[in-house]
Amino acid sequence: MILLRRRLAQAAGWAVAAVAAAPRSPAASSDAAQHALASAGIRSSMSRAGGGSAGSVWAAWVQRQAQQQQQHAAGCSGGRWRVSSWQQVRQQYTDNRGYQHFGGRGRPYAAVVYSQDARRRAVRWLVVLGAGAAVVWVTSRQEVPYTGRMHAILVDPESEGELGEQTFKQVLTEARMQGTLLPAWHPATLAVRRVGMRVARAATDGYGGGFQRHLQDLKWEFVVIDSPQVNAFVVPGGKVVVYTGLLRMVRSEDELAAVLAHESAHVVARHAAERITQMGALEVARMLAYWVFGLPIPAGPLSAIFFLPNSRKAETEADVIGIQIMARACYDPSGMVTMFEKMGRAEAKDGGDRVPKFLRTHPHSSDRIKAIEKMMPTAEGLYEMNGCDSARGPLARFRAVVQRLDWGQG
Numbered sequence: 001m002i003l004l005r006r007r008l009a010q011a012a013g014w015a016v017a018a019v020a021a022a023p024r025s026p027a028a029s030s031d032a033a034q035h036a037l038a039s040a041g042i043r044s045s046m047s048r049a050g051g052g053s054a055g056s057v058w059a060a061w062v063q064r065q066a067q068q069q070q071q072h073a074a075g076c077s078g079g080r081w082r083v084s085s086w087q088q089v090r091q092q093y094t095d096n097r098g099y100q101h102f103g104g105r106g107r108p109y110a111a112v113v114y115s116q117d118a119r120r121r122a123v124r125w126l127v128v129l130g131a132g133a134a135v136v137w138v139t140s141r142q143e144v145p146y147t148g149r150m151h152a153i154l155v156d157p158e159s160e161g162e163l164g165e166q167t168f169k170q171v172l173t174e175a176r177m178q179g180t181l182l183p184a185w186h187p188a189t190l191a192v193r194r195v196g197m198r199v200a201r202a203a204t205d206g207y208g209g210g211f212q213r214h215l216q217d218l219k220w221e222f223v224v225i226d227s228p229q230v231n232a233f234v235v236p237g238g239k240v241v242v243y244t245g246l247l248r249m250v251r252s253e254d255e256l257a258a259v260l261a262h263e264s265a266h267v268v269a270r271h272a273a274e275r276i277t278q279m280g281a282l283e284v285a286r287m288l289a290y291w292v293f294g295l296p297i298p299a300g301p302l303s304a305i306f307f308l309p310n311s312r313k314a315e316t317e318a319d320v321i322g323i324q325i326m327a328r329a330c331y332d333p334s335g336m337v338t339m340f341e342k343m344g345r346a347e348a349k350d351g352g353d354r355v356p357k358f359l360r361t362h363p364h365s366s367d368r369i370k371a372i373e374k375m376m377p378t379a380e381g382l383y384e385m386n387g388c389d390s391a392r393g394p395l396a397r398f399r400a401v402v403q404r405l406d407w408g409q410g
């Protein structure tokens with residue numbers, strides 16, 4: 001009997017060790033236990049000692065011990081459990097040399113998902129940060145001239161002007177190196193500067209209400225770059241660049257004034273400073289989303305979701321402001337309609353009209369014309385209020401002659 005008990009204990013240990021070393025399903029564990037018992041000769045001894053029922057009892061006990069050992073091994077080697085305080089998932093495993101390794105506690109947002117304390121802390125942070133952001137937004141709001149739209153600006157006019165000056169110098173340096181910057185005495189440069197300064201005086205005379213401190217003492221500059229691009233742009237501080245590709249489409253001073261008034265309107269509305277503020281706010285929101293919730297938000301989709309729609313709105317607002325500025329400068333506001341009709345035809349010829357609306361930085365020309373036509377009665381009223389009809393009549397023939405000279409058509 002003593003020998004039988006020793007052999008039973010030895011067989012049970014082998015069965016438990018075999019199952020623990022290679023975890024299986026309950027059926028597989030039972031087979032492994034029976035195999036270990038049979039290999040030690042226990043099945044026949046048990047038969048002789050008390051029949052098949054005793055063997056079944058021992059097999060069940062061995063199977064239960066194997067399952068317990070398997071569960072213990074799963075909990076201590078390669079298993080997963082949750083830490084009680086933050087309920088974060090943690091990994092532990094043992095290498096071949098017997099050393100235990102602990103993995104990371106999962107992603108940061110796991111704490112917010114599984115822990116009520118973490119959720120409360122996150123809510124407190126959001127409340128504090130949200131209240132601070134609301135205070136900053138309210139105190140930094142400014143009114144856009146002519147439209148009355150309110151927007152938040154966190155960039156002071158001085159910094160905005162310095163940024164524009166640096167950008168403008170870089171553009172001029174690159175154009176000079178490429179030999180594409182037209183000289184100041186070129187007829188195209190003279191015409192753009194003459195019309196541009198007239199538009200700039202109307203843009204900065206204080207009319208239109210709203211915030212206009214950034215328009216004081218601006219040093220407007222107008223340059224022309226020889227390039228086939230049908231484009232013009234402005235940087236903060238009143239620095240306007242026009243490409244000859246766009247000038248080749250212009251057939252009157254009114255159309256040229258429409259282009260320059262649109263670019264001047266971007267300066268009046270501080271669209272560049274607004275864009276910088278929006279980019280900074282979204283970057284802060286991305287960092288908070290990662291720090292508090294562990295959510296990495298890619299910057300790419302934000303462009304299509306947020307920046308591109310705001311870019312289209314800014315362009316439409318510049319059209320609305322620009323047509324009023326050019327009318328107050330005594331340029332026929334209908335010139336903006338004819339100019340965008342030409343640009344629309346050029347865009348359709350190049351296939352640009354097939355770009356989906358949500359991927360466009362500028363509205364479609366047809367949509368811009370509709371917005372301009374809605375503002376036409378207001379622009380025509382400003383045109384008449386400034387006595388532009390009487391001023392244009394005697395000088396119309398003279399301006400036509402000067403225009404032909406400026407474009408080299410005389």
